[in-house]
Amino acid sequence: MATRVxxxxxxxxxLSPLVKDVSQRRIDAYSGVKPRSIHSDEAWARQKGFRTCLxxxxxxxxxxxxxxxxxxxxxxARGGTMSMAFVKPVYAGDRLTAHxxxxxxxxxxxxTRVVVEVWVENQHGEKTAVGHATGxxx
Amino acid sequence: xxxxxxxxFKKLTLETLQVGDEFVSDDHLVLPExxxxxxxxxxxEHPWLAEGVAPPTLMANQALHLRHxxxxxxxxxxxxxxxxxxxxxxxxxxxxxxxKVIDKYERRGKPYMVTEYVTEDDAGRVLVRGQFTQMxxxxxxxxxxxxx
Numbered sequence: 001m002a003t004r005v006x007x008x009x010x011x012x013x014x015l016s017p018l019v020k021d022v023s024q025r026r027i028d029a030y031s032g033v034k035p036r037s038i039h040s041d042e043a044w045a046r047q048k049g050f051r052t053c054l055x056x057x058x059x060x061x062x063x064x065x066x067x068x069x070x071x072x073x074x075x076x077a078r079g080g081t082m083s084m085a086f087v088k089p090v091y092a093g094d095r096l097t098a099h100x101x102x103x104x105x106x107x108x109x110x111x112t113r114v115v116v117e118v119w120v121e122n123q124h125g126e127k128t129a130v131g132h133a134t135g136x137x138x
Numbered sequence: 139x140x141x142x143x144x145x146x147f148k149k150l151t152l153e154t155l156q157v158g159d160e161f162v163s164d165d166h167l168v169l170p171e172x173x174x175x176x177x178x179x180x181x182x183e184h185p186w187l188a189e190g191v192a193p194p195t196l197m198a199n200q201a202l203h204l205r206h207x208x209x210x211x212x213x214x215x216x217x218x219x220x221x222x223x224x225x226x227x228x229x230x231x232x233x234x235x236x237x238k239v240i241d242k243y244e245r246r247g248k249p250y251m252v253t254e255y256v257t258e259d260d261a262g263r264v265l266v267r268g269q270f271t272q273m274x275x276x277x278x279x280x281x282x283x284x285x286x
Contacts, residue, residue, distance in 0.1 A: 020180070021181070029178050030180065031199075038213075057219070058202060058219065059179070061198060061219055062179075062182070062195045065193060065194050066193075074191075076194060076223065078225060079224075081223070082220065082221045082223075
């Protein structure tokens with residue numbers, strides 16, 4: 001699995017956003033269905049003060065991973081990094097959009113490390129996760 | 139016949155949690171349906187990076203659930219997650235995640251724990267490493283939160 005060859009990734013370049021409909025069924029597939037879980041037990045989620053079930057923050061890391069794989073291919077799966085903060089809850093039924101903008105290119109052992117600012121926002125334009133991800137191109 | 143070794147679970151609080159606590163997951167054999175289910179869950183129509191190569195975050199929950207191997211976790215929130223993808227996770231691998239609590243603290247009256255982790259194949263080769271921060275919500279003080 002070779003690192004993707006440089007094809008002109010520029011600082012300032014916006015990645016093609018990914019739109020995700022976070023249905024309860026998809027949350028169940030990701031987190032499993034359990035009693036007393038705010039991810040799959042709506043009554044429990046309401047008891048804990050939420051309006052409905054919540055998606056795991058980790059689902060948003062998968063969206064960002066998908067953004068980075070689309071950009072860099074294998075150079076993310078081997079040698080990539082990601083750092084995310086989950087800043088707002090994501091509810092079943094939300095529509096999320098994952099975004100990325102290339103912020104830097106750094107030389108690293110004969111390859112180029114591409115640094116991308118990433119964030120995920122909901123249908124109200126509120127950021128739910130923020131951070132950065134990096135990966136390699138040769 | 140020897141007695142089975144039983145894990146004694148403690149309620150997770152900032153007081154019972156010890157910095158230096160170590161966790162280890164069960165081994166997990168990466169199945170085709172794991173990758174397909176992950177693809178469905180996160181709406182990734184092309185979840186295979188290449189033949190036999192899984193999405194980089196496929197085993198992230200194995201790390202996140204580590205504290206459940208020693209503690210009764212009433213509720214919590216996932217605050218931060220960091221990954222370093224060293225080698226790809228592949229179909230048919232047996233993977234295991236080890237973790238260690240490296241910090242605990244209170245911020246704005248909320249208790250947090252920080253765990254560093256490494257996910258390895260059965261030969262001990264590192265696949266993913268990183269750390270994550272989780273809020274601890276003890277049972278009597280849990281008006282909000284979730285079970286992760």
